[in-house]
Amino acid sequence: MPVNLRIPKPEELLQVGGVKLGTARANIRKPDRRDLLVVELEEGARVSGVFTKNRFCAAPVLLCREHLKSGGIRALVINTGCANAGTGEEGLIRARKTCSELARLLDCKEEQILPFSTGVILEQLPADRIIAGLPECLSNLGQGGWFEAAEAIMTTDIQPKAISKEIEIEGKKVRVTGIAKGSGMIHPNMATMLGFVAFDAKVSQKQLDDLVVEAANASFNRITVDGDTSTNDSFILISSGDSPEISGASFEKLKQAVIEVSVFLAQAIVRDGEGATKFISIGVEGGKDDEECAKVAYSIAHSPLVKTAFFASDPNLGRILAAIGYAGIEDLDVDNIQVYLDDVLVAEKGGRAASYREEDGARVMKQDEILVRVVLNRGEKRTTVWTCDFSYDYVRINADYRS
């Protein structure tokens, strides 16, 4: 079960002016489940996105990049069940067909539609079923559809992931609402994850383009479940509303809210990580630069031995030390490092801390939220990444996924 991941109540998800959502049961892969989502944007809404760096990126990612260049996006269409990745030229044709059909229904141009797909790779998109489901999506379009939208984009996710924040900017209420999906193939830059965050305040395209990168770097690019980077990762930021463009302190306030929503969603993906029983934060501080902090953090976060020890609640700290040691920092002086499990100093001077008692480590390891803190003592930089443990269920889920 997901680790301390609360399912939002539908009414907690705040409507964002200018953004309507509609879902359908289109039988894309499994019968009788929401598997198709259309997000309609009012004219003048601005959209920006960041996408997977995987060279085998999916057909919809290619189209998104292309369509975002021309701007004027009017709708997003998202299906689960099939990722339309590794599908070659035919995959592009089918994704375009979906876009053009939705454009026809909404009376706009194909280039004004952004397509997203998630699910099994290397199978052709059942575009006919998607197209057949579009009218149902449009028939229930509404600003209140965020909860159903969060459900419609799930794959191996156990729980829908969604959150809202309301802030006041220049005397006016602004709502930031986001949804995300993903629980396996999760890795920075990025994950089999789709994330969509919208707010009803107007910012310039440049501000939006910068913000989507900043928010992704603070959230979705700092999580890992299994180290696999998907072909389909997409994080989309939507600015709607007819207020004047905000800037200065108001923009900073908005930025903070967007980052908070993004971090919640990113952590939600880890909390619902395939087979996760624990939520692990790995903080590395005192590094010379961001890169070496990240190297150490990901080395720990990716180690199957560390992750299985967390699963077993076993304070097998040697595995953490080993992972620090092979992180690839050539001149690392291991005698100078401290490692903590929450507040318990577990290692220093190249070995187990003199004050460490196994029962203290065991107490922390039993928790379902654990902070591993590594102090490198060689600089001023720090970073945090979030991950989960590695359980039987991870293997079961991924061994059974297609069956």
Add this chain to the structure above:
Amino acid sequence: MPVNLRIPKPEELLQVGGVKLGTARANIRKPDRRDLLVVELEEGARVSGVFTKNRFCAAPVLLCREHLKSGGIRALVINTGCANAGTGEEGLIRARKTCSELARLLDCKEEQILPFSTGVILEQLPADRIIAGLPECLSNLGQGGWFEAAEAIMTTDIQPKAISKEIEIEGKKVRVTGIAKGSGMIHPNMATMLGFVAFDAKVSQKQLDDLVVEAANASFNRITVDGDTSTNDSFILISSGDSPEISGASFEKLKQAVIEVSVFLAQAIVRDGEGATKFISIGVEGGKDDEECAKVAYSIAHSPLVKTAFFASDPNLGRILAAIGYAGIEDLDVDNIQVYLDDVLVAEKGGRAASYREEDGARVMKQDEILVRVVLNRGEKRTTVWTCDFSYDYVRINADYRS
């Protein structure tokens, strides 16, 4: 169970002149199992080694590096049950104590002993129990002790790993015999693996130093079970015998035999990989340089999603393509790649091959030995790495290891 890993018959392991082995049940971690090994070398034997690159390297690795500098090695002492890693200054003191006690018993200097440890990290070495076990090792020293030696160095290994080859050089029989241990925390550069290969032919120290690197690069540095690099990895090559130094074609013949023995042992570690049910070779060819071939091969070999798909015998080829895509080759043209499962072309032109039939993929995936062949079509270089699948048992073994 290990994948097609034959347990050698004790009599198949050929004696190597000048090398005697003796074991003991020293109760280091578990009662009543062989857990201590002494290898005694005749005077004049030459020894060379390569060791882990992990910055948290174990105390015995530090001592081995130091002692190898002075040369004249007369014995190796190897314990299982405790790795003596992450043990700080005290770990060094205890490893030295073990060496000095064995030196006393063998009437040589402490610097002429090489210590090796494998097992749990971050616990102090029970040096007293090791020292107490040394007389038993010495009492059964003999050239015929290779099989018991292979057993004595096991940790989570299910089967002992050992092999011999006999070649004829300049009309004289030369025997190459090796043993190894390791099944988790296996990664290039290197693994929780210990490997010891000895031959009764004399080569120069320079030849031996080069050969140990070349043999490691062809074998132990090309395997991965879980991507974890241990603190204790050591690969030792021993040249004994009083023949004149060999060179030229004779040395090439010997080199070939040493590499074959090393490759067998390295593959044996993968075959006995924790929870392994399949032995996977990943061949990448047509790369611009060795580095990019290795990047692609390890990206596939490390992917938990790929490895669980192999476990499930599921031809989920998309996961392989995704792993190729995130291997980190910036200018990789995915439309130009072919991927084969054994002889079955599964992907080309950025997607599933037109000729591919799911039943062909399923047939290959059911095998217990599978070749994944990736043709990059952008150069002349190639590499192969060996790995195994990722099963429930991997999690079970590593979650239970200390209990």
